[in-house]
Amino acid sequence: MKGMSIIVKTIANFTFPFILIYGLYVIAHGHLTPGGGFQGGAVVASGLGLMLVAYGSEWISKRIKEHDLSLLESLGALAFIGVAFCGIIFGGVFFSNFLVGTGNLFGGIPLNGAADINSGGTLPLMNFAVGMKVIAGLFAIILVMALATLKKEDAI
């Protein structure tokens, strides 16, 4: 599909970073406020959808290929299940939270009513992995559907 007029493109350029920052904020604070991997990923994918509608699918598909999105999605999924397997090695049970209480990254102790972003253990790591996968997956769906309605001259 073709892009829209220059006014729409300028406003989309202006609002896209704000949507990105808001989506990443929702992903990163998933263990404190409502949100998490899927919700933040859906917000960022909507921002990318805004760019797709403003600039046209031909312009976007020259710059972002479905091949790379598939690679990003696999990496996100592997990171998620890698952290889950580390639960067996370090914690004793599958999916166990082996980082909480120690002093490493994300290792603070969650207090009742006053927790900060440094607590939570493996939850923020899993939130980032799921967020990456959701961004890549949802945008790949939107991009492939936009391209599918384009090729009318192919037989199948």
Added chain:
Amino acid sequence: MNGLETIMNHAPALIIAIPLLGAFLTPLISRVNEKLRNVFVICILGITALLMFVLASEVFTSGPVTYVFGSNLQAVQQNTVIRILFEVDGLSAFMGIISIILAFVASIYSWGFLEKETGLDKYYTLLLLMTAGMLGMVLTGDLFNFFVFLEITSIASTALIAFWTNKEKAIEAGFKYIVVSTIGALFILFALALLYGQYDALNIAKLANSITFTFLDKIALILFITALAMKGGIVPMHMWLPDAYSRAPASISLVLVAATQASIYGVFRVVFTLYGNVISLPQISIGWILVILGLITMLVGVIMAMIQTDFKRLISYGAVAELGYMFLGVGTGLTVIANSNPQITLISQPFAFEAIKGGIFHIINDALDVGLLFMVAGAVYLATKETSINKLGGLARNMKYTTIFFIIGLLAISGLPPMNGFASKLLIYESTFQLNPILSIIAILSSIMLLAIFVKIFQSVFLGPKIPKFDKVKEAPKSMLLAMGIVAAIIIFFGLFPDLIITNIVEPAANALIHNEQYLQWLIGGV
């Protein structure tokens, strides 16, 4: 060895996690090399099969095994169960063995069957995801977890049914399958929410302990049985099954049989374990409902199979008829267990236990027989590109091994000795005769009609004069013959030693179904 001990302790989690890990690694490996990916998939399924056999041998000898996800602390805190719990008892291990054998054979079969197609990296990813979903459905002890794995399985199998996107019939079959499947799953979620709202628990053992048979519980039971039977292909909700089985690739029909049987497992789990303490109240007689559904399924399946001319569609109607035998066997046992008359117990009517054993043994026999027949149909399609039995003929000269495998499958599905179908069907005939002779007569008639239908196919497709168009067809590739050989060997082994299988594998499963105190043991004793 300490490593082996650790692996056996974590076996329920690893059985789900290793196919998931393989599914996420497959797109990366297929960018490197194609043959490496095929070998990788077969290895992953082989490792999972080994773990499943180890877990099953432990469960069959010493009772249910539980596994708590997420922490080492106790799962029961202040009288509520707070984490996801996997509970593997005899019936779960039995269904897990069926699923992993069929998935392993399907991955070997796909090497030869789909060698010249494109888009195969997504095919293998979806196959591994579907295996993980099926195994999760049968191993879990938590109702909402069952719903999530059910949806994973149905999404993955829809994409696999519509694999040949250049044929519009396959896409239409996939669409029909997902609409029916989603409505069924949403009804299951609704019934689950009804139970959660009353008792504040999602764990099957905790619910079974605290359930009383209120009006909302009756609605939830009816919704569960209807939705799970709709997903399992029981008449009158079987409309999607012939389309989905016949238009999918043959290796996917194989795994789809295991997926529909996992839904039948869901019916048994809900009726016997979840409602097990209240099933003997005299309000509904669920046993007779299951028996009537089984009879109708058998009759409709056989009658519709007689008029088909498409090879795989005929086999799928035969699969529908075989589902009726399972419900007939287990329903006969349930009429004795659910009887409120204290004179009629399991001890005084021994035919009920035989009926349940026959019904459960028939699950694995049906999966193997129908799987072998689908694989033969796939081999014929690969060689001749033709599916209508009116246009085929005289193939026995060129495809010798395929003909032998078809004869084995034919004998097994009609219940003739020395194949495994004979052992399970004999148990069902004997026990249903003592409940009511008419049931047994209808079952025997259906078997005879199935034999007649499949002999007709055999004569039409494999015997007969040579057709000049099919003069140069070659035998099926080696990997497909290997897959068919594995399943045929298991069929003959089960047929020659049925007693060994029944005492070691089927009886613990039947015991686990009837005595649901074993399932609640960890809750009452403390984890």
Added chain:
Amino acid sequence: MIANIPFIAVALLVIVGLYAVIFRKNLIKMIIGITIIESGVNLFLITLGYREGSIAPIYTSAPEGVMAYPVPQALTLTSIVIGVAVLALMLSLVIQLYRHKKTLDVRKFGGDDQ
């Protein structure tokens, strides 16, 4: 009576969704019907977690008061994610079907071999 309004809304949504799936002939309308049923079931799950006069179950700088149950909210979130995946798959299948047959009428499909 006021407290029962969400349950009446759930019943209405499920009935309207079932009507759309069973009696409509356009493929897109059937998909919308499935989405309506799913919204109804999600609403039912969230309504179960409410307690009289409760606040949202968030611990960060929470005011005094009894909290609503958080478990049904987690179940509803999982159900919404599953609904998105199913919706994407169904729409892709409809796009492919439209390419083959150039029509969205469900009566034109099917009916070749028994």
